[in-house]
Amino acid sequence: MELALVIAVVVIALAFDYTNGFHDAANAIATSVSTRALTPRVALAMAAVMNFLGAFLGTEVAETVGKGIINIPDGRHGLVVVIAALVGAITWNLITWYFGLPSSSSHALIGGLVGAGIASASVVLWSGILDKVVIPMVLSPAIGFLGAFALMTGILWVFRNRNPGKTTRGFRLSQSLSAAAMALGHGLQDAQKTMGVIFLALLTTGHVDPDDGIPTWVKIAAATAISLGTYSGGWRIMRTLGRRIIHLDPARGFASEAVASTVLYVMAIGLHAPVSTTHTITSAVMGTGATKRLSAVRWGVAKGIVMAWVLTIPAAGLVAAGVYGIAHLILE
Structure with a gap:
């Protein structure tokens, strides 16, 4: 029975990883597709390859997820807790995907672990969650917004007297590199979270x-x-990120991706923090949009996204707690 549960955990974890991929594909390529720097299929293929490679760049985030969120009991009971956490995360991913909201798969997973941990009376490592989840969760969007605003302001100043057509073509080419960097960072961050759960x-x-x-x-x-x-x-979600928040041009797409990917690398390799690629790129898009004028950003859409961010951890946690209650009766 225990081996069967281990196999079930691995299968469900990989199912979560798959939903993470299609849920967060927009993170890497929405801006490049919306500015026509890349065609959708080419962008998806590139993102898939870079996601795969990014997963092998380190294990720091995986170790944080595997050891720094909760201490669960050994044996069958611990496996039930992990299954409940994964089902909670997958459920929230599917709900937000259906409504086109770029919420965080990372925080859905963390919310699932915390919810299942509390429901099962496991030890939740609140200090680790504060240091590795809550503080980076607040910092990464803020850095993404301010960094993208600053970079885009610099780009506008440097290229203010250049030929607009040549500048646009140049940034379309640059977006191929920045989108690849973003996809690599997504693999570095998000594939490791599934590794950590397994x-x-x-x-x-x-x-x-x-x-x-x-x-x-x-x-x-x-x-x-x-x-x-x-x-x-x-x-x-690609439509929301690429067009509904603000209509992006290639320069703003490049600035968004360049800043967001940098934040992902620093958080993963430097701080070992499982931050949200979704929050980071969305905030960066808002930051570049704000350089036009504040009213250029569709703040109503942004408000809905932020609400999804706020709800993600508690919503996934509640689902996971409910699943644990059912699974505990059936499997133990």
Whole structure:
């Protein structure tokens, strides 16, 4: 029975990884597609490849998710907790995908872990959540907005007397690189979160030694799942990010992606923090849009997005707690 639950956790975790891919595909390529720097299929293929490669750039985020959010009991009970957390995260991903809201898969997963942890009376590591989740959750969008605003202001000043046609063509080419960097950062951040959950399940059943790190097969499986999800696309959210917040031009698309990808790398490699790629790129898009004029950003759409951000952790946590209550009766 325990082995069957381990397999179930791995399958459900990879299913979450897949939904993460198609839910967050827009993060990497919406701005490039909306400015016509890349065609949708080329952009998706590029993002899928870069997601796969990004998953192998480190394991710091995976270790934070696997060891720094909750301490769950060993054995079957711990596996039930992980299953409940994953179902909570997947449910919220599907709800926000259906409504086209760019919410955070990362925070859905963390909310699921916390909700299932509380419901199961597991030890929730609140200090770790504050340091590695809450503070970066606030900082990354703020840095994304201000950094993109500053970079776009600099671009407008440097290129103020240049030929508009040549400048636009140049930034379209630059967007191919910035979109690839964004997709690489998405793989670095989000594929590792699934690795962390699988590692957590393997730890509870003694299938891995905590000092041995993430097994290679876990890295390959997580990288493959998120890449396949990304290639399947997330068109509903792509429209929101690429057009509904603000109508982007290539220069603003480049600035948004360049700043957002930088934030992802610094948070993952420097701070080991599982931040939201969604929050970061959306805030960066708002920041570049604000350089036109504040009224150029559709703040009504932005308000709906922010509400989804606020609701993500508690909503996924509530679903996970409910799933735990049912699964606890059936599986234990």
